[in-house]
Every structure is written in structure tokens, then in C-alpha cells.
Amino acid sequence: MSPVRPYNKNCARRSNGVRFKIAVLSLMLIALFAEDVFCNEESQARSLFYQGNTQYRKGDFKEAVLNYQKALDSGFESGPLYYNIGNAYFKNGSLGKAILNYLRAKRFLPRDADLKSNLEYARSLIKGGAVRPERGFFARQFFKLADAFSLDKITLFTSVTYFILSLALVLFIFIKKIRRILIYITLLVSALLIVFSSVLYVQVSRTVIEKKGVIITDGTNARFEPLDEATTFFSLNEGECVTLVTSKIDWVKIKRPDGKQGWIQKRDIEAL
Amino acid sequence: MKDLKQKLKIQSLERVFILFLIIVSVSSISLAEDISFEVTADRNKVYLGSIVRLDLNFYGTQNIPPPDLPDIEGFKWQYLGPSSRISIVNGVTSTSITYMYTLHPLRTGIFQIPPLVVHYKGRTYTSNPIQIEVEKSQFGQTSRSVEEKAYDEKLSGLEDRVFLIMEAGKKRAYINEIIPVMIKFYVRRLSVRDIQYPQFSHEGFLVDKYDKPRQYREVLSGNLYEVVEFTTNVYGIRPGQLKLGPAELKCNLLIKKSRRRRSSSFDDDFFSSDPFDDFFEHYERHPLNLTSLNIPVTITELPKEDVPAGFKGAIGDYRFYLECDPKEIKAGDPITLKMTITGEGNFKTVEAPSLGLGDGFKVYDPESKQEANRKIFEQVVIPKDDKIKEIPRIIFSFFNTKTGDYHTVAKGPIPITVRPLPKGEELRVFEAPAAPRGETGRMEILGRDIIYIKDAPGTLRRKDDFLYKNRLFIVLQFIPLLTVMGLFLFQKRRERLQRDVRYARRIRAPRKARKNLRMAHGLLAAGKPAEFYNAVFKALQEYLGDKFHLPTGGITSDVVEDLSRRNINGDILNKLKECFADCDMARYAPSSITREDMDKTYRLFGEIIDRLERIKI
Numbered sequence: 093m094s095p096v097r098p099y100n101k102n103c104a105r106r107s108n109g110v111r112f113k114i115a116v117l118s119l120m121l122i123a124l125f126a127e128d129v130f131c132n133e134e135s136q137a138r139s140l141f142y143q144g145n146t147q148y149r150k151g152d153f154k155e156a157v158l159n160y161q162k163a164l165d166s167g168f169e170s171g172p173l174y175y176n177i178g179n180a181y182f183k184n185g186s187l188g189k190a191i192l193n194y195l196r197a198k199r200f201l202p203r204d205a206d207l208k209s210n211l212e213y214a215r216s217l218i219k220g221g222a223v224r225p226e227r228g229f230f231a232r233q234f235f236k237l238a239d240a241f242s243l244d245k246i247t248l249f250t251s252v253t254y255f256i257l258s259l260a261l262v263l264f265i266f267i268k269k270i271r272r273i274l275i276y277i278t279l280l281v282s283a284l285l286i287v288f289s290s291v292l293y294v295q296v297s298r299t300v301i302e303k304k305g306v307i308i309t310d311g312t313n314a315r316f317e318p319l320d321e322a323t324t325f326f327s328l329n330e331g332e333c334v335t336l337v338t339s340k341i342d343w344v345k346i347k348r349p350d351g352k353q354g355w356i357q358k359r360d361i362e363a364l
Numbered sequence: 365m366k367d368l369k370q371k372l373k374i375q376s377l378e379r380v381f382i383l384f385l386i387i388v389s390v391s392s393i394s395l396a397e398d399i400s401f402e403v404t405a406d407r408n409k410v411y412l413g414s415i416v417r418l419d420l421n422f423y424g425t426q427n428i429p430p431p432d433l434p435d436i437e438g439f440k441w442q443y444l445g446p447s448s449r450i451s452i453v454n455g456v457t458s459t460s461i462t463y464m465y466t467l468h469p470l471r472t473g474i475f476q477i478p479p480l481v482v483h484y485k486g487r488t489y490t491s492n493p494i495q496i497e498v499e500k501s502q503f504g505q506t507s508r509s510v511e512e513k514a515y516d517e518k519l520s521g522l523e524d525r526v527f528l529i530m531e532a533g534k535k536r537a538y539i540n541e542i543i544p545v546m547i548k549f550y551v552r553r554l555s556v557r558d559i560q561y562p563q564f565s566h567e568g569f570l571v572d573k574y575d576k577p578r579q580y581r582e583v584l585s586g587n588l589y590e591v592v593e594f595t596t597n598v599y600g601i602r603p604g605q606l607k608l609g610p611a612e613l614k615c616n617l618l619i620k621k622s623r624r625r626r627s628s629s630f631d632d633d634f635f636s637s638d639p640f641d642d643f644f645e646h647y648e649r650h651p652l653n654l655t656s657l658n659i660p661v662t663i664t665e666l667p668k669e670d671v672p673a674g675f676k677g678a679i680g681d682y683r684f685y686l687e688c689d690p691k692e693i694k695a696g697d698p699i700t701l702k703m704t705i706t707g708e709g710n711f712k713t714v715e716a717p718s719l720g721l722g723d724g725f726k727v728y729d730p731e732s733k734q735e736a737n738r739k740i741f742e743q744v745v746i747p748k749d750d751k752i753k754e755i756p757r758i759i760f761s762f763f764n765t766k767t768g769d770y771h772t773v774a775k776g777p778i779p780i781t782v783r784p785l786p787k788g789e790e791l792r793v794f795e796a797p798a799a800p801r802g803e804t805g806r807m808e809i810l811g812r813d814i815i816y817i818k819d820a821p822g823t824l825r826r827k828d829d830f831l832y833k834n835r836l837f838i839v840l841q842f843i844p845l846l847t848v849m850g851l852f853l854f855q856k857r858r859e860r861l862q863r864d865v866r867y868a869r870r871i872r873a874p875r876k877a878r879k880n881l882r883m884a885h886g887l888l889a890a891g892k893p894a895e896f897y898n899a900v901f902k903a904l905q906e907y908l909g910d911k912f913h914l915p916t917g918g919i920t921s922d923v924v925e926d927l928s929r930r931n932i933n934g935d936i937l938n939k940l941k942e943c944f945a946d947c948d949m950a951r952y953a954p955s956s957i958t959r960e961d962m963d964k965t966y967r968l969f970g971e972i973i974d975r976l977e978r979i980k981i
Contacts, residue, residue, distance in 0.1 A: 134824050141821040148817050169827050172818035179817050200822070206815040213814055247831040251841065258844030265848075265855050296832060320442060321616075321649065323557055341430060341443055 137168040141176070148180055156180040171200030175207055182214060188308035188330040190214050192362050195306065195333065199299075202242050218331040219310070238291045246295055250288040257281045303336045305346065305361045312361070314354025318343030325354040336363060399424040401489035403480055405467075409497045416467040416496060417444075420480065422489075423460045426450075430463045431482045438475035438498060439467040469498040524587075526551045530564065530611040530656040532598075538664055540679045541765045542710045543569075543598050547611045547656065550582075550589040555618035557649065562594055564611035564656075568663065569598040599710055600663030609658035616649040666763050672772045674718055678762035680709010684717070686775035688755055694783040695750050703730075703741040705760065716741040717760040724752045750784040866913045873910035877903060877973045881966075888966055893957040897950035900969050904943060907973060921945065936975050943968045 144159035160177040174197035182190035194211040201207050227235065241249070260281060264274045298304065310330040315322035318340050326348070328334070334346040337353060344361055347353045399422060406417040418441070422428045426448045433441050444464040451458050469475075477494040526549075533544035547562045561574055578593040600606060666679075687702040705714050716730040730743040745755075754777040761772045831837055861868045880903030887896040908923055909916035912930070921944035924937050946965045950957050 137824055138821055141824075145817060145819065163821075164827075167827055168824040170822040170824045172820060172822040173824070176817040179814055182814050206818075210814040213812060244831045247837075251837070254841070255844055258848050261848050262851055265852055292832070299830075321557060 133166055134168060137163040137166045140166070141173055144176060144180070148176065148183075153180045153183040157184060169196075169200075171197045171204065171207075173197075175201065175204070175210075178210065178214075182210070186308070187214060187217055188306050188310075189362065191218075191331045191333070192306035192308065192364065195304070195364055198239070200242055202240055214331065219329040234290070235294075237287075238294045241291060241295075243292075243295045243299065246288060246292050250285065250292045253281055253285045253288055257285055299364075303363055305334055305336050305344070305363045307332045307334065307356075307360060308362050309360040312356050314346065314348075314352075314356050316354065318345075318355040322355070326352055328356065328360075334361070336361075399428070399484070399487075399489065401480075401482060401491050403477065403491040403494060405477070405494050405496060408495060409499065410469055411499050412469055412472060414469070416469070418465045418467050418477070418494075420463040420465070420482075420491070421460060422462075422482075423458070425484075426459050426461045428461060428482070428484050431480065433465060433480070434478075436467065436475070436477055438470055438473060439477075439496075440470055442466050442468070467496070469496075472498045472500055474498075522554070524552075525554055526556065526617070526652070526654065528562070528611060528613050528654040528656040530609045530659060532608055532659045532661060535660070536662045536664065537600055538666055538679060538763070538765055539601065539603060540599050540677065540710050540713050542680075543600070543608075543661065545596050545598050545608065547594045547613070549592040549594070549613055549615075549654070550584065551592075552587055552589045556652070557616045557618060559592060559615040560613065562611045562613040564609045565658075566598060566608060568602050568604065568606040569600055569608065572597040599712075600661065603663050603665045606661050606663055607658045608661055609656055611656040613654045615652050615654070617652045619648050619650055667769075670770055672759075672761040672770050674759040674772065675761040675763070675770060676715040676718070678705075678709070678714045678760075679765060680707055680711075680713075680762060681764050681766055682707035682709060682714070682760070682762050682773075684760040684773040684775060686758055686778070688778045688780065691778070692781045692783070693747070695747055695785050698744045698746050699755070699780065701743040701745060701755065701758075703743065703758065703760070704738060705741075706738045708737065709762070709765070711739050714739050714762075716743065717758050719743065719745070719758055720756055721745060722756070724748055747780070747782045750782045752780065752782050754779045869910040869913055873907050874973065874977050876910065877907040880906065881970060881973070884966060884969065888962050891959070893950060893962055894954050896962055897947045897957075897965070900943070900965060901947040901951075904940075904947070904969065904972075907976075911976060921948070932979065933975070936972060936979075939968055939972055939975075943972060 140163035147156035178193035312328040313324040337345040448461045480491040685704040726746040730741045757776040905919040
């Protein structure tokens with residue numbers, strides 16, 4: 093008969109402690125390893141970016157595009173990366189893809205003067221000119237404001253304004269002496285919060301709800317039905333920006349800024 | 365016993381779970397095994413120009429998504445759509461889905477459609493290969509000849525149902541004079557698709573782009589036609605007898621498929637009554653080339669007599685306006701001359717009127733802007749000194765095609781005031797060529813290209829890694845909301861406690877009672893009966909006083925009567941009475957109190973508070 097081992101509370105506690113330490117250590121190791129993997133991948137993407145730049149300087153724009161694209165495929169993105177891809181495509185003669193990548197870059201560099209200039213120039217080369225939506229004065233100002241912030245910046249601004257508003261409300265509840273001033277502050281911050289959250293909504297809806305795309309094939313025919321034989325409704329030029337409405341196997345239903353809708357082949361468009 | 369029951373319960377639960385797992389896995393396996401994949405073509409022999417229908421049949425499922433066909437050698441494919449079927453035979457349900465594609469042969473030969481591989485839910489399904497022979501159409505003696513015959517028969521009576529007419533606005537015109545050309549496409553009771561812009565031969569003419577085609581209905585010889593009208597302008601560029609057209613227009617005619625064809629020996633397609641069959645198989649597209657008649661047009665040269673001196677080739681009927689702004693300047697400042705030419709005619713021939721300004725002005729190249737029926741030239745001129753008093757007369761000449769003669773319109777002179785330069789200031793206009801960029805009046809043509817690439821990639825970050833999607837960030841957003849709500853409720857309660865004494869006493873009653881209960885327990889443990897009962901009595905007084913907003917000092921066992929009117933359970937009241945009686949007994953006959961009595965009173969006291977706390981008052 094084997095002797096019954098007495099239950100040792102201390103022993104159990106100690107083993108629990110060791111387990112906890114091991115768990116923490118392994119978590120730290122995993123975190124370090126993950127960080128290391130992240131760093132490795134990032135440095136690889138960086139190196140591909142610089143390789144792309146070297147090819148661009150040599151005038152080998154096709155190879156430059158390939159390297160930039162590889163950097164993107166590794167799962168990373170940045171404003172300058174999209175900007176350079178746009179330039180390489182432009183030099184390659186792919187106006188549609190150039191505009192597409194400039195528009196992608198705009199999400200990261202909303203106020204970059206170089207990007208603005210290149211995008212304007214590329215747009216000016218669209219055959220027949222780009223169709224722009226007609227907007228009233230206030231809508232124009234609002235969208236100007238919306239375009240001036242990157243998505244992360246406006247998210248942060250909205251959040252900070254919301255925190256300030258909450259703080260003002262807390263002070264309003266507890267300190268009666270300064271309630272009069274707090275009313276004005278609360279109103280002002282609330283107005284700011286409305287503006288910021290509207291901008292945030294517009295920006296998120298652009299990326300999630302109302303997806304945009306750019307025509308990459310010149311003379312794309314938008315048809316009444318998603319069939320090759322369907323009657324052409326209107327034609328689209330390379331570089332035109334449209335809204336994606338719905339898709340069906342090889343076809344996408346698109347909406348032009350003037351509201352006209354038609355079906356085009358998926359290969360003729362690339363989503364932003 | 366209880367343990368055994370629980371064990372049995374757990375075991376039975378485990379069995380049910382295992383059974384469930386077995387059922388699920390068996391059913392999923394059987395489902396997975398039931399799916400079969402088959403590819404069929406409606407014919408194995410096809411002629412160039414005809415189509416083959418390829419069906420991808422999946423039996424035993426309807427959830428499989430439509431597969432993307434690979435490139436098939438010798439064919440171009442197109443997806444038509446799905447067709448699903450459910451049939452119940454003797455209570456056995458079978459489902460299937462068919463994805464239909466059309467194959468358009470690209471060249472002759474024998475081609476093999478390789479086995480198609482479809483991956484679905486981790487399983488791979490492979491189809492059977494199919495061989496299709498593509499032949500030239502002329503060898504298809506029976507079917508093609510029948511088909512072509514039918515087609516020719518159908519087309520032969522169509523001249524009055526689909527035709528093209530070309531019209532020119534003028535039969536005689538001067539060189540560069542606008543000749544409007546209209547090409548009308550008429551169609552009656554026919555389905556026509558893919559109408560292309562008409563082409564026409566135009567030797568000796570320049571042709572503008574087509575305007576947006578107009579579509580309307582027109583009655584011609586008693587028949588109602590659908591009309592598509594294409595309009596454009598042409599200009600004769602050399603004199604002589606020229607011809608416009610004939611115009612040609614390409615489109616596709618939808619012709620109902622002959623029934624004979626379906627039952628012909630080559631077309632062994634016994635399709636089911638699938639609506640897709642009706643839609644796609646009963647109509648065929650036949651390319652149609654329509655040709656119009658040509659139009660003779662005589663182009664004559666402009667008269668060589670009486671040509672005005674300032675004539676630069678403008679042809680049409682125009683009016684000329686001149687504006688000058690500003691009219692008061694100092695020497696060296698620019699003046700903009702706005703010359704507007706309105707009217708009808710070929711604006712391409714309209715050039716900026718020549719200015720005879722002389723040496724007193726520095727003249728820059730004009731900028732022109734073309735609008736509908738209007739051309740505007742903006743010319744910047746700079747008076748070099750203050751002696752200049754006017755903008756001299758400006759002449760615009762044109763040839764009026766309506767009257768057949770030359771016209772000259774003169775505007776001006778326009779008086780201007782040129783102030784002398786202040787002392788010490790040099791006239792900038794003479795320095796203009798060397799002046800730095802941005803100098804007034806300097807017209808510099810800048811090159812345009814994209815700006816160079818960025819040297820650094822900036823902050824690289826994971827794709828789609830936006831702050832608004834970050835979970836921690838989202839959770840953080842709830843903190844201010846919850847804090848504000850919590851603090852608001854806390855403040856409201858605090859204010860009520862200060863304002864409403866009855867509420868404050870009721871809220872505090874259980875807390876105080878618990879404290880007193882703890883104290884009584886201490887006295888009980890210490891074996892001090894007198895102090896214990898005293899404490900219990902006081903605690904009861906305090907608790908009842910606070911709870912029912914009564915004066916604490918006057919609370920005795922009589923309070924039970926008062927409480928009975930407040931709808932309090934009789935059992936609690938009895939217990940309360942008992943507790944008061946115990947306290948009274950202990951006070952008047954302390955020697956008879958035992959430890960058990962104290963325990964009982966303590967429990968009673970605890971129970972009274974517990975039960976009263978559960979009652980809503």
C-alpha cells in the first residue's frame with residue numbers, strides 16, 4: 093500500500109506561482125517573437141520599396157511597379173508607397189491605375205501638395221475630362237474638410253472631443269459654481285463632436301459602405317445588363333472614378349458621379 | 365445518493381453529446397459523399413460561328429458557388445447563369461444545381477475540355493473530360509445551309525423595315541463653311557442591338573465628332589419607325605464636285621431561331637423546358653451592315669475680289685464686341701482687351717482680330733476661349749508710356765456665307781488714361797524678359813508633369829489596420845459614457861439623501877441594523893445577556909424608526925399594532941412581538957435568561973430585519 097501523500101497547501105501555491113510565471117514568460121516570448129516577425133516583414137517591405145525607387149530612377153517603371161506591388165502584397169501600406177506606385181504606373185502609361193493609387197495615397201496623405209498636384213495632373217489627362225458631382229456651397233466646404241483629414245486622424249479627433257465633452261459633463265454635474273461657463277464649453281464641444289463624427293461617418297462609409305473604384309481600361313462600355321451582348325448605355329474613360337453598387341460574378345454595377353448606372357466587366361475596374 | 369444521481373445525469377448528457385457528434389459527422393460525411401459533379405455539352409460537333417452550351421451539374425447540393433472556368437483552348441466562354449432543381453421521388457429528395465456557360469469556338473480543330481476541378485468545403489470534385497470538334501461553317505451542308513437560307517429569307521424582306529438615310533444641310537457650300545450632316549437609322553418591328561456610330565467616306569471634307577444620338581419615333585409612308593439620329597458637321601477643304609457618303613452602320617439583328625433547326629439531325633439538343641433555353645436559344649444575333657446613298661456636294665472657293673485687308677479666313681455670320689479693362693492705369697501696367705465674336709458659322713476659322721497698336725504698346729499672344737456660338741479672345745497689352753491716350757480701332761473681317769460677300773466690323777478707338785510713373789520707378793515692361801517669375805504681365809509657359817517619387821516609405825502599417833477597428837480603442841469609448849452615467853446617478857442619489865429625510869432614513873436603516881446586529885453578536889459571544897438584550901431592543905427601535913419614519917424613542921411592542929395597518933405580513937409582526945417580549949422579559953427577569961434564549965432572540969432579530977428588508981414599502 094503506497095503511503096498517502098499529505099496535501100501540501102504551500103506546495104500547491106508554489107506550483108501555481110511557477111505556472112503563472114511560465115505563462116507570463118511564454119506570453120512575453122510570444123509577444124517578442126511576434127514583434128520580431130512584424131519587424132522582419134516590415135523591413136522586407138521597406139527594402140522592396142527602396143528597390144522599387146532604384147528601378148524607378150533607372151527608368152524601369154515596370155520593374156518598379158513589381159517591387160512596390162510586392163511590398164504591398166507583404167501586407168503593409170503607406171501613403172508614400174501608394175504615391176510612388178501611382179507615379180510608376182503613370183510613367184508606364186497606365187493612367188487609370190495611377191489615379192487609383194493616388195487616391196489610395198490620399199487616404200494617408202490628405203494634404204500632401206505633391207500628391208495633390210500629381211492627382212490633378214493625372215485627372216486632367218482623362219479623355220473627355222472627369223465628371224465631378226455637383227454639390228452646393230456647404231456640401232463643398234464639408235467635403236473639403238472631410239478630405240483634409242486621414243481616417244485615423246479624424247477618428248482620434250472625434251474620440252478626444254468625446255472625452256472632453258464627457259469631462260465637461262462630469263464637471264457640470266459636480267461643480268455648480270462654473271455651470272454657466274460649462275454650458276458654453278459643452279455646446280461648443282458638442283458642435284465640434286457633431287462635425288467630427290459626421291466627417292468620420294463620411295470617411296468610414298467611403299471605405300466600407302460606398303466603395304469607389306477607378307476605371308482601368310479605356311473606352312469601357314457600361315451596359316444595361318451584365319451580359320456581353322447587352323446594349324451599351326454609356327462609355328467610361330480610363331481614370332474615371334465611379335461608385336461600386338453591386339457585383340455579379342464577372343460584372344460590377346457602377347454609378348457615375350452624375351447618377352447614371354450601368355454594368356461593366358470586373359477586369360475593367362479596380363476598387364479603391 | 366445525490367452524487368450518484370448527478371453522475372448518472374452527467375453520463376447521460378455525455379452520451380447525448382456523443383450521439384449528437386456521431387449524427388452530425390455521419391450526416392456531414394453522407395452529405396459530402398452525395399455530391400457529384402458532371403460536365404455536359406449540348407453537342408460535340410460545332411461550326412465556327414455557332415455556340416456550344418456547357419452545363420456544370422452538381423448533384424446533391426445547391427450551395428456550391430459557380431466555379432470560374434479556366435481558359436479553354438479554342439474557345440471563349442461566357443457564364444449564363446444557374447438553374448437549380450429539387451425533385452421528390454418516393455419521399456426521397458434530390459437536389460441539384462447546374463451552372464450554364466456558352467462556348468464560342470475561336471478556330472477549327474478537335475479540342476478537349478480538360479477535367480474541371482472544383483474545391484468545396486475542403487473536398488475536391490473532378491469532372492469528366494469532353495471532346496468537341498469545331499468545323500468550318502461551309503462543311504456543315506445541311507444545318508448551315510438551312511440556317512443561312514432562313515436568314516437570307518428573313519433579311520430579304522427587310523429593306524423597308526430597317527434602313528439608313530443620310531442627309532446634308534447644304535448641297536453647295538464655300539470652303540470651310542459648316543455643312544450639317546444627319547444620318548438617320550430607321551427600324552420598324554425588329555429587335556436591333558449594338559448599334560454602332562455610322563461611318564461615311566468624306567474625301568475632301570473635315571468631320572466633327574458626332575453629337576449625342578437622338579432617339580424618337582417618326583411616321584414615314586404611313587409606317588411608324590423608331591429612329592436613331594446621328595448628327596455632325598463637315599467642312600469642305602478643297603473646291604470641286606465632292607461626294608459625302610455613303611454612310612455605313614453596323615448593328616446586330618435579333619432573329620428568332622428557326623424551329624426546324626432544333627429538330628435537325630445535327631442539333632440533337634432535347635433541352636428541358638428551362639426558361640434559360642427559351643431566352644438564350646430562340647434568338648440569334650446576325651450582324652447587319654446598312655448602307656445609305658451618297659450625297660453630291662459642290663464646294664466653291666471664296667471670291668477673290670474685294671477681300672478686306674484684315675480678313676483671316678473667318679466664315680459665317682458674326683458680330684464683334686470689344687471691351688477694355690482697366691481704362692485708367694499707369695505706364696507699364698497691363699490692359700486686357702476682351703474681343704468677343706458671336707454668331708453662327710465655323711468658329712474654327714475665327715482667329716483673333718489683328719491689332720494695329722503700333723510701337724506704344726507691348727503686345728502678348730491672345731488667349732482664346734470657345735463657347736457655344738461664341739469665341740472670346742483675351743489679349744493683354746501694356747502701354748509703354750503716358751503719351752498713349754487711346755486703344756486704336758480694331759477691325760474684324762469675315763465672309764458672310766448667307767449674303768456671299770465680305771464684311772468688316774470695326775470697334776474703337778477706346779480712350780484710356782495712362783498715368784506717368786512715379787519718380788524713381790523704372791518701367792518694368794522693358795525689363796520683362798529678364799524679370800523674375802510672377803511679374804505682372806509676364807506670360808510664362810510652364811511645363812507640366814508629375815512630381816518625383818518619395819524617397820522614404822513613411823510609416824508602414826498593416827493593411828486595413830485602422831484605429832476605428834481597434835478593439836481596445838472601441839472598449840475605451842465606453843468608459844466616458846459609463847462614467848458620466850454612473851456619476852449622474854450617484855449625484856442624483858446624494859441630492860435625494862440630503863433633501864428627503866424619510867428616504868435617507870429608510871436607506872440607512874439596514875446598514876445601521878447590520879452594524880447593531882454585529883455588536884449584539886459580540887455581546888452574545890461575551891455572555892452579557894443584559895447588554896445583549898439592551899442592544900437588540902435599541903437596534904430594533906432604531907431600525908423600525910428609520911424604516912417607517914417613526915420617532916425612535918417611543919418605539920415599543922405597541923408599534924406592532926401600528927405596523928399591522930401598513931399591510932405587513934402577520935408572521936413578521938408575531939416575530940416582532942416575540943422579540944420585543946424577549947427583550948422585556950430579559951430586562952425584568954434577567955436571571956432566567958439562558959444562552960439558548962439569547963441565540964433564539966439573535967436569530968429572530970436577524971430574521972425580522974431580513975424579511976422586512978424584502979418588503980417594498
